[in-house]
Amino acid sequence: MSSEPSSEPEFRPHRVVVLALDGLLPFELGIPHRIFGRPKDERDRHLYEVVTCSIRPPGPVRTDADFAIQVEHGPEALATADTVVIPASYELGPVFEAGRLTDELAAALAHIRPGTRLASICTGVYVLAAAGYLDGRPATTHWAEAEHFQRMFPKIKVDADVLFIDDGDVLTSAGVAAGIDLCLHMVRRDHGTAIANEVARRMVVPPHRDGGQAQYIHRPVPDPQLSTTTAARAWALGRLHEPIQLRDMAEQEAMSVRTFTRRFREEVGVSAGQWLTQQRVERARHLLESTDLSVDRVARDAGFGAAQSMRQHLQAALGVTPTAYRRTFRAATVGSECHDRVGSMR
Structure with missing residues (x-):
């Protein structure tokens, strides 16, 4: 007895x-392994597959520490990628010094298919720049290298x-911890806030730091014994749905x-x-994903007042309307919540 062919599309994890x-x-x-290796769908299937490759045949790759790593894949793996991530390196040679790729690196990058999403962490951006992927586009890198990077490119x-x-199909980040922010952002963009937040909780890191946040603090961090703005932020988070003035927050700390x-x-x-504004955008995203509240109600509960104001802020922050955002992420979030409930009953 022959079985009916399945109408369900074949599942394939996004390959990083x-x-x-x-x-x-x-x-x-x-x-990338820590962040993309964690997310799963409602059927407990990994949403991403993460593979490491070298520009040479499988073998050891030097690190900046006192050990090497054994890489099991050569540059051909780049041809299979949906997303390519290039972490920082301290041995970029002519890429860093002259803004040009070595023949070996150019040959490896030639495997990347058109339309593949590209991302860099810290000085990995030099590789994307030398390959011509960033001409005429915005990019960032570690603040200590930014001036040199701008002169070079x-x-x-x-x-x-x-x-x-x-910048859509090309994403760049500053150094070290900003790579965590970037990868969490890609998970959030692909699968919504709920899944990205779960990854962040597992890693014990903040679930969201906006990309526009400053890389570093110009002034020294205040003495913890002095007054800070922590209480004011907690106070504001508890009443995002209300109008909040700067003087209201200052009063919580008894400051001018x-x-x-x-x-x-x-x-x-x-x-x-x-x-x-960042916190209100996050609140709106959460409500759009996890509730059936109307767009007008979400706008009020997130503190934007009117739907038009929320629409403008989400468009600026995410590039989509509230309705489009909900349509993209609502189903995935509901499925994840159902899976969590089923798992808790076992």
Whole structure:
């Protein structure tokens, strides 16, 4: 007795290929594996497959530490990638010094298919730039290398004051921890806030730091015995649905508006107004994913007041309307919640 052919499309995880170059930083090499290796769907299937490759046949790759790593895949793996991630390396040679690829590296990158999503962590951006992927586009890197990077690649619009930049099919990040932010952002973009937040909880890291947040604090971190803005932020998070003025937040810390404004930027890296908008966007995303509330109600509960205001802020932050965002992520979130409930009953 023949069985009916299944109408369900074949499941295939999104393949992330991480390019390991000599002189790589082990911490940054591990970021994509740690983040993309965690997410699963409602059937307990991994949403991503992560593979590491070298520009040479399988073998050892030097790190900046006192050990090498054994890489099991050669450059041909790049041809199978849906996303390619290039972590930082301290041995980029002519890529860093002259802005040009070695023949070996160019041959490896030639395996990448058109339309593949590309991402770099820290100085991995030099590889993307030397390959011509960033001409005329915005990009970032570690603040300490930004000036050199801009001189080397004048056609690129370098922004040294952000954690990461999402330019659609090419994403770049600043150093070290910003690579975590970038990879979590890609998971959030692919599968929604709920799944990205679960990955962040497992890693014990903040679930979201906006890409526009400053890379580093120009002034020294305040003495913990001095007044900070922590209480004001907690107070604001508890009433995002209400109008919140800067003076209201300053009063929670018994500071003048001027002092509070300066202290807030020192501690958080953005202005209080920018931070409030970021938190409201996050609240709106959560409500759009996890509830059936109308767009008008979500706008009110997130503190935007009117749907038009929320639509403008989501469009600016995410490039989509509230309705399109919900259509993309609502089903995946519901499936994940159902899976969690079933798992808790076992």
